[in-house]
Amino acid sequence: MSGIPGLPTPAGPYLGDGLLPADFYAFEELLSDTERKKIETLREFLRTEVDPVVDDYWSRAEFPFQLIERFGRLGLLEWADPNSSQTRPSNLLAGFMALEFGHADASMATFYGVHAGLAMGTIMACGSEEQKQRWLPAMSRFEKIGAFGLTEPHGGSDVAGGMATTARRDGDGWILNGAKRWIGNATFADLVVIWARDVETKHVLGFVVEKDTPGFTATKIEHKMALRIVQNADIVLEDCRVPEADRLANANSFKDTANILRQTRSGVAWQAVGVMFGAYEIALAYAKEREQFGRPIGGFQLVQDLLVKMLGNATASCGMVTRLAQLQDAGIYRDEQSALAKAYATVRMRENVGWARELLAGNGIVLDYKVGRFVADAEALYSYEGTREMQTLIVGRAVTGGLSAFVR
Structure with missing residues (x-):
């Protein structure tokens, strides 16, 4: 690394050495040279591809779907493919990536956080090896998008003890009933992690519900004043049948959710x-x-x-x-x-x-x-x-x- 730089007066949107003007104490210098190159690549992508379009999409409350395939080409999540030789990024690098997204647009930061952090993170932490192999490769390439269904219409902060969505074992599968609210990406997600309470054991279990599953509907929440690009949805589960193979093998209590x-x-x-x-x-x-x-x-x-x-x-x-x-x-x-x-x-x-x-x-x-x-x-x-x-x-x-x- 070049060492801790001086603090020149910002010229234009970025400092001459690549640091953001707001990084007054040069925290980014704590990253390795390789990590900084990844940040710089993401920063340039957000500057050239995202920044020019977000105001228009924000005003229309629509999502720029053409960007998804371009995110895949960046290789941000290649490490999450179980078959990849890449190592998991440090939490410091992952943090600076989240910072870059927020610096450009909070809606795109939320889209990425829901997909990579909540949905993929749940599968990585709670899925079996077979489930990881089945879902993560396509998700890591942004070919399949994930969502995370926890919050309910009448349960936010108290969802740990008040979860109303239920799961009932039925032969070789499960029947899910209930509703979720404020679920980001859910209107177009290919896979939605749904948390539900087992009617017999009362334990909170995790399931992956694929789009177009009978009994699963996701309706866009309209008239938002914030994160207008994010396609939040009201989800309704009506006798939605999920096979046992799609129950997350290691999600067996709310502690796993936490x-x-x-x-x-x-x-x-x-x-x-x-x-x-x-x-x-x-x-x-x-x-x-x-x-x-x-x-x-x-x-x-x-x-x-x-x-x-x-x-x-x-x-x-x-x-x-x-x-x-x-x-x-x-x-x-x-x-x-x-x-x-x-x-x-x-x-x-x-x-x-x-x-x-x-x-x-x-x-x-x-x-x-x-x-x-x-x-x-x-x-x-x-x-x-x-x-x-x-x-x-x-x-x-x-x-x-x-x-x-x-x-x-």
Whole structure:
């Protein structure tokens, strides 16, 4: 590596050495040269392929399906194919990838996170070897897209104890009944991981339901103000028959579900850092170009105050998720550490996008200037995969030596 660089004044959207302007402490330099090349490749793809189209698709609440095949060509998930010789990327590299997606667009970050983290992550962690061989190769090439069905219409934070979707054993298969809500990718996913409670044992089990299975319907949720590109769905399961071969072999309790969420929760924190980076960089460029009273507004004290507060939030949050990734790579991280990162980073993200909107004044609510999209999308990241309040209770229980404040 080139070593820790100086901190030159940003020129254009990126620093001359390839670092993002918001990476003020050069966290990206912690990656190896090979890892940085992967980040740079993804960054260029997002800049040239995603950035030019996302505003249009966001305004129409439609998904740019033509990008899926191009994602496959990038080889981002080749390592997840059981037959691949590639090694699993470090959590630090995976984190910076999530940051890059969030930096470009939170909707595309969510699409990727649901497919790669929640759906594929569940199959990798809970599937048998035969199931991994059956599903992961095509998913790793983006030839089949995954979704993850946990949240229910009347069960979000309390889904662990209040899951209403049921699974009943019937001969050589299972009959699923119930409903799921807010399921990203589900309108077009080829495979949906569905969590359901066994009516006999009361244990939560995991199933992979393929699209077009009789009794399975996914209806797009309309009129969203956030993540409009993401095709969230209401899922209804009516006597939906799933063969025993499609029950995830190692998903036998809600603890298995929680283990998946512990990993992906940190990914949401990284996405939030990416959103902070993106909003800051838009505001910074605007402050240097927009003139009032005969000079750029970046030369006014109150504008610089907003920029520095945004940079401080982004830097502190990036430091937290970077350390979390190092703990994950060492195999010693804990639930409460992921929870704190998700809670802290998303709160700071909310502040940052608001300050970016404030700096752009009226232009901040016009999609042409992009900040408005970041403001709206931040609201979804703030809530999904565990609200701030739920993360707070997880951390609070840990720091008080196990005193639980959860409502029972």
